Amino acid sequence: MKLPSMAKKKTSTRKTTKKKATKKRPQIRSFSALLKGRSADVQTLAKALRALILDELADAEETFYTAANGMAIYRLGADVCWLQPLKTRCNLYFLRGTELDDKDGLLEGGSDRFRHVKVDSIEALDELPLREWIRQSVELNEAxxxxALSFDEVLERLREVCLALPNTKETLTWGKPYFRVGEKIFCGCAEIHGRASLGLKMDTDDSYLMMQLPGIEKAAYSRSNDGWVSIDPAEFDDWAEIEQLIVGSFRLIAPKRTLAMLDD
Structure with missing residues (x-):
């Protein structure tokens, strides 16, 4: 009979390395928070650039975007420009950049609409046609x-699309019209500063991509990565696409039995 070996089992000497947890960047809620960690020169430059923007857009709404190194967003009815402080300079983004007068080719970028300019010194604030680009952006947005459709016109279009889907109804929730499949909300409409804003759900990956487009942003009530977005139909006015997004939201919310009715 073979006796069991009495030799000691070799124990691994390799140390298990724990993955370092990535620190989540704190939510940016002020311009001073946006500048945190930047050099003194960049902070001075960013403050001067901000002063120039607010001089042109005295009534603008200033909000902050935490991702992509953080940005300050300036909105006057619609987004006009975004200020992004970096390590050695600031970038100023224009959402209607491809429509701006740029004979000298100073604006950079390859998207269908966005363009940005690199601002690397206080002197550049006077050398670059920043004020003119801001004014042109405002004029383009105003046009x-x-x-744009009125709130009532937008709501009527929503009713045509949403109530044509099976087992749907319109309810007044939190004082605003919402559309439900069964008892679950798949689309809503609100009036903000006299303009319509739509709310609907997307696949998480799709929502991230769509939020790169003007007029689409993460819904204020959205939890992290749940896919709920807000759409400004004055900026994103492709109603054929909006209808598809509404149906997509319905498909994400509706039960299987109701979806079977839709696909019949």
Missing amino acids: TLSG
Whole structure:
């Protein structure tokens, strides 16, 4: 009979390394928080650039975006420009950048609409046509918004799309019209500063991509990565696409039995 070996088992001497937890960047809620960690020169430059923007956009709404190194967003009816402090300079983004007068080719970027300019010194604030680009952006937004649908017109279009889907109804929730499949909300509409804003749900990955487009942003009531977005139909006015997004939201919320009715 073979006796069991009495030799000691070799124990591994390799140390298990724990993955370092990545620190989540704190939510940016002020311009001073946006500048935290930047050099003194960049802070001075960013403050001067901000002063120039607010001099042109005295009534602008200033909000902050935490991702992508953080940005300050300036909105006057619609987004006009974004200020991004970096290590050695600031970038100023224009959402209607491809429509701006840029004969000298100073604006950079390859998207269909966005362009940015690198601002690397206080002197550049006077050398670059920043004020003119801001004014042009405002004029472009005003021209777009002047032809925008009213809240009532947007709501009527929503009713046509949402109530044509099976087992749906309109309810007044929190004082605003919402559309439900069964008892679950899949689309809503609110009036903000006299303009319509739509709320609906997307697949998480799709929502991240769509939020890169003007007029689409994470819903204020959205939890982390749950796919709920807000759409400003004055900026994102492709109603064929909006209808598809509404149906997509319905599909994410509706039970299987109701979806079977839709696909029949």
